[in-house]
Amino acid sequence: MLSKDLIMRLLVQVGVALAALVVGVLLLAAIGVAPPDAFHAFWSGTFGTPTNAGTTLTQAVPLLLVALGWILTTRAGRLHVGFPGQILAGGSLATAVGLQCGNLPGPLAVLLTAVAGIVGGALWAGLTAWLWASRGVLEIVSSLLLNLVAIQVANWLVRGPLQGSLDGQPQSANFPAAALWPSVESIPGRTLSYDVVLLPVCAIAVVLLLSRTAFGFRLRVAGGNQEAARWSGIDPVREGVAAIVISGGFAGLAGAALLFAGSAPWMSDGFEAGVGFNGIAVALLARNSPVGAVATAVVFSALNVGGTAMQAQLDVPSSLASVLQGAVIVLVLVAAVVLRGRTRAPSAAKPAPARRRSRVVARSAARTEEA
C-alpha cells in the first residue's frame, strides 16, 4: 500500500542522500583521495566486520535518543537545541552514580545509571523550560547558552570532583564492571551493547505516545495552534515545559549510553563528541518521523564511525562528517520546499515567549486589577 505521496517522499529522501554523497565525493576529490579507496575504507570500517558493525549500531543509540527528544519538542511547537548540554549533564550525573555502584548487583547498577542519566538531562532541560515558561526567555537562546555552561562544568568536573584517573588525566576513575551496560559476548571486542534494543523500543514508544495517548494529543494540539489549544482548555505552556523536560530526559539517557555502553569505561570532557547537534540532523533527515529516525541514526552513526576509519587509513579529516551533516540539513530543508511546492505556506513556528493568557484576557485582567 504505497501511496503516491509516500513514494514521492521516499524519492526525495533518496535524492537528498545521493546529493550528500556527491558533496562527500567532491570534498574527497578536493583533497586528493580516490573515492573507491575511501568507499572501501568506509565500508570495512562500518559494516565490514561484526566488530565494526557492532560499534556502528551501538553508536546509533545516543543519536536516536537525541533525535526522539527533538521530535517530541517540535511536535509541541518548541525548538530547543540544548541536547549537548543535557547529554553532558546526564552523563555527569550517571558517572557520579555509576562510580558508587561497585557493590550493587549488575541489573540494579545499570538501571541506576540509566535513571541518573535521565534525571540529569531532565533537570538541565528544566532550566531551559523554566526560563522559557516563567521568564519569557526564548528557549533556543537559553539552551544555546546552557550548552556552553555545561561544557565548562563538565571540564571542571573531570578535573575536580570526578577526577579519578591515577595518572592525573582529566577523566574520571574507571567505572565498576557492575555498572557497565552488558554487551553481546559472541562478537569479538564486545562492541555490540544490548542497549541497541532501545532503537526500536524507544522509537515505537514515542510513536505510541504521540498518536495513542491523551498527553501526546495535547502536545500536538499545543504545537499546532497555541490559541486553539488555549480555548480548548489545553495549556500550551505546560505542554511545552513537559516536552522540553522529556526531551532532556532522552538526551540525558543518551549521555549515560555514551559512557556506559561506549568504548571507554570512564568519563572524559569530550565524551559528548557532537552527538547533541548530530541528533537534530538525524531527526531532520527522517523528516521528524520517529521510525524513520532509526534508519537515519544508523546512517549518521556509520558516517561518524566510517569517518574515523577513513581518518585512520587514508588521513581524511574526520570533520568531513560534520560538513556532510550540515549539508544534509540544508538539503532536507530545500527538499521539503520542493516537495511541498511553493503554493502552500510552510508551517514555521514563531519563536514566542511563553504566554499563559491570551492578550485579550491579559488586558481585561489588568483592567480589573486597576479598578
Next chain:
Amino acid sequence: MGIFDVAFLVSAITIAAPILLAATGELVSERAGVLNVGLEGVLLVGAFGGYLVMAGTGNIAVGFLGGIVGGLLFGALMGVLAIETKVDQIVSGIALTLLGYGLTAFLNDDVFSEPRAFAPLPRLEIPVLSDVPVLGPALFTQDAFIYATAVVVVLVALALTRTTWGINLKATGESPVSVDAAGVSVRGLRWAGVLFSGACAGAAGAYISIGDVGVFREAMTGGRGYLAIAAVLFGGWRLSGLGLAVAIFAVTDATQLRLQAVGDIPREVWIAAALLILVALGTRRVRGAAAATRLDRRRAGAGELAGLAVVAVLVVLAIVRPAVTLPVSLWLAMPYVLALVALAAEGRRRHKAPEALAVPYLRSEV
C-alpha cells in the same frame, strides 16, 4: 586600582569589539525579520576566510576582505534559505553552525598541515587624544578594526533612526504586509539585512583570527556568536541596550582573564559587583515607577529585595575577604551564566521582539 587598570580596559575593549560588530549586524538582520541563529558558524567562516586569504597574500587588509567575503557567502546561504525558500530559520541556523564548523575544520586540516601565525593588527595612536590619561591609552591607542567598529555602530544607529531605508527596514521586521503595501520590497530589505549581518560577522570573525591573535584554530570563536545573539535579545532589540549587554559580557570576560592569573579574588571585584547590582537596581526603580500594573510593582519589589540581599552578601565578602579561588572552567562559564541571568531578569516585560521575527513573508497569505 589593583586589577582594574588601563590594561584591563584595553583587554575589555578588545574582547568587546568583535562581539559588538557581530551583534550589530545581527540586530539589523533581526530588525528586518530574519533571525540568524547560525551566527557562530558565520563567525568561524569569517575567521577562516581571513586566515586563508592572509596566508595567500600576506596583506592583513586583504585578509579582512577575505573574511568579509566568507561572511557574505554564508549570509547569502542564510538569505536563500530564509528569504527565498522560506524554510524554518532556526533550523537553517543550526545547519549554518554545523556547516561553518565542519567546513572550516576540514579545510584547515587540509590546507594547513602546520598552523601559521601572523602579526596581529598594529595599534594606531590618534595624535593628541592618545595623550589623555587613562582614556588615551584605552580608547585612542587601538587597532583599526576597533575604530571601524565604532564607526559602523554609529552609522547603523543613524541609518536605523534617521533614514527612510532604516525605517523601512524596521517596518519589515514588524509588519512586512504594510511594507509590501507601501510598494517597498520586503525581499530587498531582508536581503540587505542578512548580507549586512554576514559581512559584519565575517569581519568580526577575521578579527578574532588574524586581527587579534594571528592564528586560526578549530572552533576558535568559542561561543562569541551565541553571546552576540544573547546581547541583541538582552538589549531589547535596541542598539543602546545591545551596547550595554556587550559591555557587561566583555568586562566579565576581561575580569575572568585577569583573575586566572591573580588566584585569590581581590576585594575590588566584590565591591565592583556590588556597585553594579546597585546601579542595576537603581535603573530598574526609575523604570519601575512607570510600571503598568500593581502586580508588576509587587514583582519588582521582590526582585529588589533579592538584589539588595546579594549586595549585602557581596559587601560582607569584601570585608571578610575569604581566600576563594574558582576553577578556571567556572570562570570561563561566567559570561554565559551572566547572559542567562540578565535575560531572566529582563523577563517578558521588555520583550520587544520584532513582530515578524523569524516569520517568512508570503504575499499570497494576505
